[in-house]
Amino acid sequence: MKILITGGGGFLGSRLARALLARGELGGRAISKLALVDGAFPDDLPADPRLEIVKGDVCELEVDRDTAAVFHLAAVVSGAAEADFDLGMRVNLEGTRRLLERLRRCERAPRVVFASSVAAFGGELPPVLDDSTTPAPQTSYGTQKVIGEYLVSEYSRKGTIDGRSLRLPTIVVRAGKPNAAASSFASGIIREPLNGVVAQCPVAPQTGVWLLSPRRVVEAFIHAHELPPAAWQSGRVVNLPGITASVAEMLEALGRVAGAEVAGLVQFKPDARIQSIVKTWPVRFRTARALAMGFRADDGIESVIRDYVADAGIRLG
Amino acid sequence: MKILITGGGGFLGSRLARALLARGELGGRAISKLALVDGAFPDDLPADPRLEIVKGDVCELEVDRDTAAVFHLAAVVSGAAEADFDLGMRVNLEGTRRLLERLRRCERAPRVVFASSVAAFGGELPPVLDDSTTPAPQTSYGTQKVIGEYLVSEYSRKGTIDGRSLRLPTIVVRAGKPNAAASSFASGIIREPLNGVVAQCPVAPQTGVWLLSPRRVVEAFIHAHELPPAAWQSGRVVNLPGITASVAEMLEALGRVAGAEVAGLVQFKPDARIQSIVKTWPVRFRTARALAMGFRADDGIESVIRDYVADAGIRLG
Numbered sequence: 001m002k003i004l005i006t007g008g009g010g011f012l013g014s015r016l017a018r019a020l021l022a023r024g025e026l027g028g029r030a031i032s033k034l035a036l037v038d039g040a041f042p043d044d045l046p047a048d049p050r051l052e053i054v055k056g057d058v059c060e061l062e063v064d065r066d067t068a069a070v071f072h073l074a075a076v077v078s079g080a081a082e083a084d085f086d087l088g089m090r091v092n093l094e095g096t097r098r099l100l101e102r103l104r105r106c107e108r109a110p111r112v113v114f115a116s117s118v119a120a121f122g123g124e125l126p127p128v129l130d131d132s133t134t135p136a137p138q139t140s141y142g143t144q145k146v147i148g149e150y151l152v153s154e155y156s157r158k159g160t161i162d163g164r165s166l167r168l169p170t171i172v173v174r175a176g177k178p179n180a181a182a183s184s185f186a187s188g189i190i191r192e193p194l195n196g197v198v199a200q201c202p203v204a205p206q207t208g209v210w211l212l213s214p215r216r217v218v219e220a221f222i223h224a225h226e227l228p229p230a231a232w233q234s235g236r237v238v239n240l241p242g243i244t245a246s247v248a249e250m251l252e253a254l255g256r257v258a259g260a261e262v263a264g265l266v267q268f269k270p271d272a273r274i275q276s277i278v279k280t281w282p283v284r285f286r287t288a289r290a291l292a293m294g295f296r297a298d299d300g301i302e303s304v305i306r307d308y309v310a311d312a313g314i315r316l317g
Numbered sequence: 318m319k320i321l322i323t324g325g326g327g328f329l330g331s332r333l334a335r336a337l338l339a340r341g342e343l344g345g346r347a348i349s350k351l352a353l354v355d356g357a358f359p360d361d362l363p364a365d366p367r368l369e370i371v372k373g374d375v376c377e378l379e380v381d382r383d384t385a386a387v388f389h390l391a392a393v394v395s396g397a398a399e400a401d402f403d404l405g406m407r408v409n410l411e412g413t414r415r416l417l418e419r420l421r422r423c424e425r426a427p428r429v430v431f432a433s434s435v436a437a438f439g440g441e442l443p444p445v446l447d448d449s450t451t452p453a454p455q456t457s458y459g460t461q462k463v464i465g466e467y468l469v470s471e472y473s474r475k476g477t478i479d480g481r482s483l484r485l486p487t488i489v490v491r492a493g494k495p496n497a498a499a500s501s502f503a504s505g506i507i508r509e510p511l512n513g514v515v516a517q518c519p520v521a522p523q524t525g526v527w528l529l530s531p532r533r534v535v536e537a538f539i540h541a542h543e544l545p546p547a548a549w550q551s552g553r554v555v556n557l558p559g560i561t562a563s564v565a566e567m568l569e570a571l572g573r574v575a576g577a578e579v580a581g582l583v584q585f586k587p588d589a590r591i592q593s594i595v596k597t598w599p600v601r602f603r604t605a606r607a608l609a610m611g612f613r614a615d616d617g618i619e620s621v622i623r624d625y626v627a628d629a630g631i632r633l634g
Contacts (some may be wrong), residue, residue, distance in 0.1 A: 085475060093414075124551055134451040135468075136552060143471040147464050153453075154460040158402060234441055235453060 001029040002066055004100065006058050007073035008036025011174050012115070012217060014045060016071060021048050027226045028068055037061055038074065055149040058095040063102045070112045070161075071221055072099060072148075077181035078119055078141035078277060085140055092144035100151055104160040113224045114152045116145040116237065119211055120167055122280035130286040131239060138280035139182075145256045153236040164224045164232055169212040169242035170281075171257075172250075173308035182277035186211065189247065190254055190305055193265035194314050202271030205248040208283035212242045212297060213304045214311070220295050231293055241287040241297035243304075253302040257309065258316050319383055323375050323416065324390035325353025328491050329432070329534060331362060333388060336535050338365050343386055344428075344543045354378055355391065375412040380419045387429045387478075388538055389416060390464075394498035395436055395458035397596060402457055409461035417468055420475040424519050428482040430541045431469045433462045433554065435527055437484055439597035447603040448556060455597035456499075470553040481549055482540045486529040486559035487598075489567075490625035499594035503528065506564065507571055507622055510582035513516040519588030522565040525600035529614060530557045530621045531628070537612050548610055558604040558614035560621075570619040574626065575633050 003020065007013040017036055024031060035052040036045075043052065054061075058074040074095060075081075083089025098112075103110055121129060122138030137143045145167075152163035176186040185202050186209050192199035212220075220240055245253075255263035287295070298304045309316065320337060334353055341348060352369040353362075362368065371378075375391040391412060392398075411542040412505040413431075413502045415424025420427055438446060439455030462484075468584055469480035502519050503526050509516035529537075562570075572580035604612075615621045626633065 097410075132449070132451060134449060137467070138474065140475070143467050147467055150460050150464055150467075154457060157455065158457070272420070300333060 001026065001031060001068040002033045002035070002064055003031060003069040003071070004035045004037065004063060004067050005071045005073060006037050006061070007075065007115075009041035010073060011176055012171065012214065013038065013071070013073045014042050014074070015214055015219050017051070018046065018217050019222065021046060021050060023091060026222065029068070035064070043223065058091065059098050061099060061102065061257045061302050063099075063105050063106065063178040065105055067103075067106055067110050068108070069225055070099075070103065070110050071115070071225075072096065072112060075115070075145075076141070077179055077245055078139055079182045079184070080180040080272070081141040081144065081206030082139055082182070082277060083180075088140045088144055092141065093147055096144075096148040096151060100155045100161065103155070109159055109161050111225055112161045114148055114163060114165040115221075116149050116165045116167045117142065118167050118169055118282055118285075119237070120146045120149070121282045125282050128284045128286055129239070129282045131312045149237045150312055156236050161317055162229055163236050164227070166220055166224055167237065167239045168217060169210045169240060171214055172211040172304060175216065175308075175312060182274050183209075185274065186250075189250060189266045190308065193254060193262045194258055194309065194312070197265065199266050200269040201247060201266050202269060202274040203247060203278055204270070205251070205268065206246055206248050207278065208244055210242045210244055210281070210283050210285060211249070211301075211304070212240060215307055216296065216298055223294060227293060238293065238295070239285055239287050240289045241290050241295050241302060242285065243297050244284050245301040250301055253300075253305055256302060257305045318343060318348060318385040319352070319381055320348060320352040320386040321352045321354065321380060321384050322388045323354050323378070323392060324392065324432075324452070326358035327390060328356030328493055329363055329488065329531065330355065330388070330390045331359050332537050333390075333533055333535050334368070335363065336539065338363060338367060343539065346385070352381070362457055375402055375408065376415055378416060378419065380416075382422055382424050383423070384420075386425050386542055387416075387420065387427050387431075387523065388431060389413065390432045392432070392461075394496055395456055395459070396499045396501070396591070397497040398458040398461065399456055399499070399594060400497075405457045405461055409458065410464055413461075413465040413468060417472045417478065420472070421569075426476055426478050429469060429478045429481040430538050431465055431480060432486045432538075433466050433482045434459065435484050435486055435556070435599055435602075437463045437466070438599045440501065442599055445601045445603055446556070447485060448601045448606045456594055465480070466554045473553050479546055480553050481544070481556040483537060483541055484554065484556045485534060486527045486557060488531055488534055489526065489528040489621060492625075492629060493532065499591050500526075502591065503567075506567060506583045507625065510579045511575055511626065511629070514582065515588040516583050518564060518583050519586060519591040520564060520595055521587070522568070522585065525561055525563050526567070527559045527561055527598070527600050527602060528618075529557060532624055533613065533615055539612060542612060555607045555610065555612070556602055556604050556625055558607050558612050558615060559602065560614050562618040563600050567618055570617075570622055573619060574622045
């Protein structure tokens with residue numbers, strides 16, 4: 001089967017690609033080709049004959065007509081979409097619409113997993129959100145993701161794709177460098193200290209984060225694809241499970257894993273712009289539907305950090 | 318002040334135009350110009366120097382930079398958007414997006430009233446919907462309207478417009494001819510018999526309709542515009558009040574108003590395509606927020622019919 005990952009050069013996209021190549025199959029079908037589309041790619045992608053690297057714009061993307069699975073991860077991240085409205089609308093909204101249009105030309109309706117976000121939620125929120133909470137985004141990024149969900153549902157209803165939208169928690173710990181996502185700090189305050197580097201935290205210690213690890217979200221992408229269509233009949237969108245941790249709890253856990261000296265490398269430096277975005281995001285969820293569908297969260301923030309240490313090959317003093 | 322009505326040649330648009338010209342002001346400001354944009358116009362629009370008729374496509378619309386108020390009613394109706402997916406996406410989604418882009422160029426953020434629809438709702442619905450019910454449209458039209466709402470909210474958040482989205486019940490009794498809206502029958506079974514013409518009803522007598530009269534919806538458009546921005550701070554979308562009536566109740570009321578012979582002109586002729594769309598629409602609402610904001614429903618189906626008789630100048634035997 002042929003698979004396409006948009007945003008395949010990104011942190012999650014390339015990690016998903018590695019996982020797919022390693023397992024060799026998806027939904028019981030051998031993977032013959034895995035196309036990654038993105039503007040840039042990491043240097044260390046595996047040399048694999050199944051892998052096809054397509055450098056380009058998701059808005060101009062051509063799709064092989066025998067593509068059977070699509071993971072649509074390409075997006076301008078939250079901070080960048082807020083700073084450049086036109087760019088966010090073009091890539092996140094128009095890019096998604098164009099991709100769905102191209103998928104109409106496929107020989108058989110491809111199965112599409114769309115990476116949405118809890119940035120879908122905002123405004124006057126209950127203390128604990130659940131599967132009935134209505135999206136009311138307070139950012140351009142969140143708006144574009146919600147619209148993407150409705151498009152994925154509509155094209156699915158029309159039968160031109162078989163779509164599944166996952167509302168991702170903040171992904172912690174991301175490898176690599178800080179990016180323009182407003183949530184970038186949530187990984188930075190773990191990752192930088194573990195690398196012996198000072199990290200600046202733009203939000204207050206009591207700030208809560210609804211999070212999921214890179215390991216669990218890659219599992220979720222694959223699980224979402226492999227669930228039968230009947231599992232999605234009551235709705236094509238699901239809030240993924242996650243855990244809630246405050247910045248203070250994250251730093252305490254970092255101290256337990258790597259020592260107080262490492263945790264002490266985090267400095268608080270309030271940033272009003274980041275805070276104004278982050279404060280609109282929800283912190284606590286009941287994700288009954290996702291759990292019933294077999295999605296799962298991490299065991300706790302400490303295990304999230306230990307997984308990162310293992311995945312990154314960090315040797316703790 | 319300059320006002321623009323998209324879909325200004327349609328039944329509701331031209332009726333709103335007449336009401337605005339008659340009152341002469343909007344929000345306390347004298348109306349200097351009222352531009353109606355549409356593909357076609359009724360012959361009996363008033364000769365009024367303030368009126369500007371613009372024949373054209375909403376997707377290609379130019380907007381005067383000093384436009385202060387916009388009523389965005391232009392849309393491909395539900396049945397047509399379902400039959401021609403590309404047309405609905407182009408006019409209802411892309412047309413709305415392009416209009417909002419053009420409004421960014423206005424000298425001051427115009428106030429925008431967007432006609433959304435209860436077709437926003439569908440799927441697994443509670444018996445009575447309320448302000449917390451999450452839209453899950455089961456038609457292309459409904460999807461395009463929900464996406465329009467999110468766009469109106471986002472452009473409002475960004476401050477380029479001051480937008481307000483109204484989810485309209487089915488409007489009963491519409492004057493004129495049947496159209497491609499799946500809800501067209503709800504007016505036809507009143508209007509045609511009153512004109513001595515046989516009407517075919519494509520749905521069963523027990524089918525419920527959530528409805529609002531043309532008088533009340535024109536009032537709602539104007540009221541939505543005149544409410545201060547603070548009234549919309551907790552959200553830019555509102556479910557308008559309405560009343561619930563079954564087809565059988567509508568025909569009973571018609572009989573009371575015009576006699577059993579008139580009501581007897583309705584024939585039941587099931588249409589699976591219409592039924593498949595109508596059955597996804599909600600029938601009962603609690604509209605606490607709209608009522609608190611000063612929107613109002615009709616007194617009952619009989620008064621809706623009597624208002625139509627009066628407005629259409631029909632003389633009952």
